[in-house]
Amino acid sequence: GAGVSQSPSNKVTEKGKDVELRCDPISGHTALYWYRQSLGQGLEFLIYFQGNSAPDKSGLPSDRFSAERTGGSVSTLTIQRTQQEDSAVYLCASRRTSGSADTQYFGPGTRLTVL
């Protein structure tokens, strides 16, 4: 497709379980971002990938969170031993390059609910 896609759109899990969230960026975009948006809140930066460079993980809230990007395209955000405070919408965005002038294009998000 032409845009950023994310799956699943909704995920309900039990506290303590692991979850994987997937992001397919726009083809040809080298930069990929993950954000978290809690109910009624702004966007919280989590992690950034640019080409083959080491990702910037400075926004990950704990070591239960990790992400990888395979082949410079698809990315997976993994949350281990989920907690109720992890409930949020997880948004993925891609950018054509790392240049600050370039616009980020967002996916529809994955709504995660931890019971």
Place this chain on the structure above:
Amino acid sequence: AQKVTQAQTEISVVEKEDVTLDCVYETRDTTYYLFWYKQPPSGELVFLIRRNSFDEQNEISGRYSWNFQKSTSSFNFTITASQVVDSAVYFCALSEAGTGGFKTIFGAGTRLFVKA
């Protein structure tokens, strides 16, 4: 450090009223970019505009207009003759070239309600 402040948490207007959403930013860079995004109830963020720090010319796109003032570090967004479909959360964002440009900081957003 970079920071984006959207002081208005929620705004409620009646259809056809004009409304201005405020955005104030902080940065030490001389080269930076400002963005506005719209997040309708469906949840997906929609890009509206990008403005670079060297271009203070205001922009108009249909009912939307943006007022960029470096002297006050503001990048305000005005919707003229608002419509119900404008109801959404609007985010202002900042990217600094000096940090390699990768990190975009978003404001907390302003929720706009337009009543019929």
